[in-house]
Amino acid sequence: MARVLTPRAEDFPRWYQDLIAKAKLADNGPVRGTMVIRPAGYAIWERMQAEMDARIKAAGAENAYFPLFIPESYLKREAEHVEGFSPELAVVTHGGGKQLAEPVVVRPTSETVIGEFMAKWIDSYRDLPLLLNQWANVVRWELRPRVFLRTSEFLWQEGHTAHATREDARAYARKILHEAYEDLMVNVLGIPVVVGLKTARERFAGATATYTCEGMMGDGKALQLGTSHELGQNFAKAFDISYSSAEGGREHAWTTSWGTSTRMLGGLIMAHGDDNGLRVPPRLAPIQAYVMIVKAGDGVGEAAAKLRDALRDAGVRVALDDRTDTAFGRRAVDAELRGYPVRVEVGPRDLAAGNAVVVRRTDGSKAPTPVADVVDAVLAALEADQQALHDEALAHRRSRTVEVSTLAEAIEAAATGWAMVPWSAVGIAGEAEANGQGVTVRCLLRADGSVPDNEDEPDLTAILARAY
Amino acid sequence: MARVLTPRAEDFPRWYQDLIAKAKLADNGPVRGTMVIRPAGYAIWERMQAEMDARIKAAGAENAYFPLFIPESYLKREAEHVEGFSPELAVVTHGGGKQLAEPVVVRPTSETVIGEFMAKWIDSYRDLPLLLNQWANVVRWELRPRVFLRTSEFLWQEGHTAHATREDARAYARKILHEAYEDLMVNVLGIPVVVGLKTARERFAGATATYTCEGMMGDGKALQLGTSHELGQNFAKAFDISYSSAEGGREHAWTTSWGTSTRMLGGLIMAHGDDNGLRVPPRLAPIQAYVMIVKAGDGVGEAAAKLRDALRDAGVRVALDDRTDTAFGRRAVDAELRGYPVRVEVGPRDLAAGNAVVVRRTDGSKAPTPVADVVDAVLAALEADQQALHDEALAHRRSRTVEVSTLAEAIEAAATGWAMVPWSAVGIAGEAEANGQGVTVRCLLRADGSVPDNEDEPDLTAILARAY
Incomplete structure (x- = not known):
């Protein structure tokens, strides 16, 4: 088979770009640093969204939508926050054919505007906790953009979220960290992330603690896949988010924020991709089984359609490729690139023997399988390969x-992977x-692998690495 | 009961604003013309999205995502299009701390950038039709904003979409119009929209035909709830979207575009709301049954939780209100405002008689119902009230x-409602x-109610009205 992608070992960044282009996941947008997410990429994002959204709702948060445009003055209220963002801002100076009296900023994140509304909506302790989430686009001007990883x-x-106490805020920031983020990344994306605390230097601007999920990519570098922040009372004081307590006093709330993004698509590619393309874990895959007609022949179309229907009835997300006017080899290469977990190849020769061929993307195995057994074989492969991809990434x-x-x-070890070193030695x-x-x-x-509350705890281990 | 909202008959626009504020559906954003969609409003939007998305996918389109920022030059390529939008544009002049070499526009719609990429992606007739959809925010500077109806x-x-022939483009624009838009509006939103052709004057900038779904609001005015456009070859020529035909020649594609928005939330409120608040059709409602504990008492909490569970098991979207520290009357008023289709009130007195009270939002009826019959009664009410709301709006x-x-x-009749008049008389x-x-x-x-291809067909009827 002709080489489709630059091999990972030869040039990992080039492999990444090749894969995104050839699997038609995304293109660069016309404005520098922006991206176009193509249907094949967006379908995976939609599945990530659906799985994440269910977990966020299960944790009690409700979705809302806050405006794209934020008055410039809002960002200046929390000094550390504005410092963190100002070089990255996109600023609208003209609207409705006129210069604006006050320029508005395109949200780099919505802490400030949400803080403003939390202050309006929260009156008493009965209004707490207030648990909000939004799905949105944000803009942070990037000088060295990379599709999915760093885009403008x-x-x-x-x-x-806003809470009555520090303890409640902390517990919620950690609940999202583990029950939504870690669970999704490990059990759906199949990426064995390490969950820990960021150092003060790496903390989100304005946060008192930042928790992170770090995944190892195929080249040994780290990728931050999601973060959850305790903001203490910093934002509550800047935006006057306060409540009357059960005892009658007026108290500032304790707030949190947490985010995951299309960067997870980059992480997925770099954690599981191989030299033939993407490999999508079955639980995540928009198309789990890809039924391909190898070439037209007696009863082939009918058999393929029947298998498609039987798989769909068994709850498998399935698609049928009957484009026999395109060479099978080319379509098979495309299917590898796209990373469909299982292919079911239906061709005249195998069918004459009563078989279809079940091809597993994870290990490349090809098994001629009696047509009547295909559904069971696919279900078993999907189950096994979810675990296999995870275990391979963990190994x-x-x-x-x-x-x-x-x-x-540690610095030396970080040239090729991750180093675990006592934080006291750093x-x-x-x-x-x-x-x-x-x-x-x-x-x-911590020594037991759990997440510390702050960096001053004794006996902490630091993970040092190069990162995206 | 104290008056909660300004009555519709007294001041319809005021009633609309009151309802949105008191049902906590939305707030005005800090930048003029923007809005904050609060959880109660956003939950309805999410249900609209899910129902619409399923219909769009069933029609064969795939979701993708194109950038927020569009080079100013793109908008100038299609002359009519830029004229239609230029006074509404928001322009970013600064990014990354510097003045930009070329200002970028915040998308008012994505025809132009999608046209650019269609040109890249389409090579042969095999690539057609190309059917794309995106869920996104857009910006059109509004001088007289109104929440949900006209916001910046x-x-x-x-x-x-791009097609090989005019006929195929037309058929697809109409497929979306009827199978996605009309079907959703009539059968889920319960709004008996009229579907027709826009006149040349009302047509989308750059389109050769605009089809529309028009709903009548509670005050007799019309609201355009969705439009589908044939763009002819205008955009294909401006962006060079062309394909090599099966015969080997190079042809320009025929494109369409179609959209529905958060404006549907405004239409929902104004089509079904009454003087007590919103009424959400059961098929759309994020919460279909709202189980309320009237006040604490022997076995009340358990009975209410059991009913919640039984309703959930029966496939009903259900929520339990056990906030007995808030007066029942106030909670009942809130439930009316929010428009939950059915309330199930569980209190000590009724429960002693083996009953809960099933309250239907559509007609306000209250029926003491044996606890064992509540699930059936709720299911029957949900079914009947979906139809009842539609029929009331149609009447x-x-x-x-x-x-x-x-x-x-016709102009006189439009003072209070819609006028149907021969187009030849206008x-x-x-x-x-x-x-x-x-x-x-x-x-x-057309005379038979169907949608004309162009305004020069004989014997057309025009609907004249005041509109939002």
Whole structure:
């Protein structure tokens, strides 16, 4: 078979770009740094959204929608926040054919405008917790854009909540972190993320604690796939989000925010893709089984359509490819590129023997299978390959992670993977030194793997890596 | 009961604003003309989206996402199109801390950028039809904004398709019009829309034909709830969307576009709302049955929770209101405002007699019902009230529509409702005259009620009305 993609080992970034182009997942937009998400890519995003949205709702948050345009003055109310964002802002100066009296900013995130409305909506402790989420586009001007990973406009969900106490805010930020983000990433995306605490240096602007889900990509680098923040009372004070307590006093609320984005599509590609293209975990895949007519022949079309229907009836997301005017080999290469978990190839020769061929994308195995057994074989493959992709990614992460005891060793190890090193051996000075060499502290963990409350806890482990 | 809303008969626009505020559907955003869609409003929008998305996918279109920012130059390629939009544009002049070399426009619609990519993606007749849809926010600067009806930013779906022939494009524009838009509006939103052709004057900028769904609101005015456009080869020529035909020549494609938006939320309110608040048709309602604990008492909480569970098991979207620390009367008023189709009131007195009270929002009826019969009663009410709301709206539309034969009569009739008048009695001059008096031609119909291909067909009927 002719080489379709630049092999990963040869040039990983090039492989990534090739894959996105050839699998028709996305294109660059006409304005620098923007992207067009094509149907094949967007269908995966829709499945991520649906799975995430269900988890967010199960955690009690409600969806709402806040405006794209934010008055410039809002961003200035929380000093640290504006510093974090100002170089990235897109500013609208003209509207309705006139220069605007006050320029408006295209939201880089909605903390400020949501803070303003929380202040209006919250009156008493009875109004708390207020648990909001929105699905929206945001804009952060990117000088070195990369499709899905860093784009000037991206799609995301941003949750914003207000609570009566610090404890309640913390518990909710962690609930989303584990029950929505970690669960989705591990059990649907099949990416064995490490969940930990960001250092002060890596924290979100305005947050008192940032929790993160970090995934290892195929080249050993880290990708931050989602973050959940405790904002303390910083935003509540800046926007006067306060409530009358049961005791009658007036108190500032404690707020959180949390987000995941189309960046997860980049993570999916880089965590599971191979030299033949994307591999989509079955639970996520918009098309789980791809029934292909190899070439026209006696009863082939009918048999393929019957299999499609039988798979659909069994609850499988299925598509039928009957484009026999395009060469089968080309269509098979496309199916590999797209990463459909299972292909069912129906051709005259196999069919004459009563078989269709079940091809598994995860390991490339091809099994001639009696037509009557195809549905069971597909169901079994989908179940097994969800786990197989996860386990392969976990084995990869383990093989590329080393435990070391000094900063120098950690920086060296980060050239090819992740380093686990005592946080006490790094510290603030060590972190700055690592940063100077392109290595960052991805997160801090407790000895038992759980998530610390702050970086001053004893015996923390730091994960150092290069990152996207 | 104290008056909650300004009565419709007293001041319809005020009633509309009151309802949106008191049912907590939306707020005005901080930047003029923008809106915040609150959870109660957004939940209805999500249901509209889900129902619409399923219909669009059933019609074969795939979702994609195109950038928010469009180079200013794109809009200038199709002269009529830019004229239609230029006074409404929001322009970004600064990004990443610098003035941009070329200002970018915040999309007022995505025809132009999608045209650009269709040109890249379409090569041969095999690539046609190309059927795309996107869910997105768009911006059109509004000088006289009104929540849901005219806002500077709104949410919508915009479909864009390319076809090999005019006939195929026309058939698809009409397929969406009837199978997605009309079907959703009539059978889910319960709004008996009239579907017809826009006159040249009312046509979308750049279209060769615009089809529309027009609903009558509670005050007799019309609201355009969705439009589907044939764009001829105008955009295909401006963006060079061409294909090599089976015969080997190079041909321009024929394109369509079609959209529905958060404006449907405004239409829903004004079509079905009454003096007590919103009435949401059961098929659309995010909460179909609202189980309320009237006040705490022996076994009340358990009985209410059991009913909630039984309703959920029967496939009903249900919520439980157990906030007994808030007065029941206030909660009941809120439930009326929100328009939940059925309330199930569970209180100690009725429960002692083995009953709960089933309250139907549509007609206000209250029926004490044996607890064991509640699920059946709710299911029957949901079924009946979907139809009842539709039929009430249809009766209203008929009672406020008159057939007349002259322009003068039509303009007079439009003061209180819709006028049906021979298009030949109006014509282009008559249409301008009507416009001068605040009356527009909403659409043109054939004698049998079907949708004409163009306004020059004989014996067309025009519907004249005031409109939002």
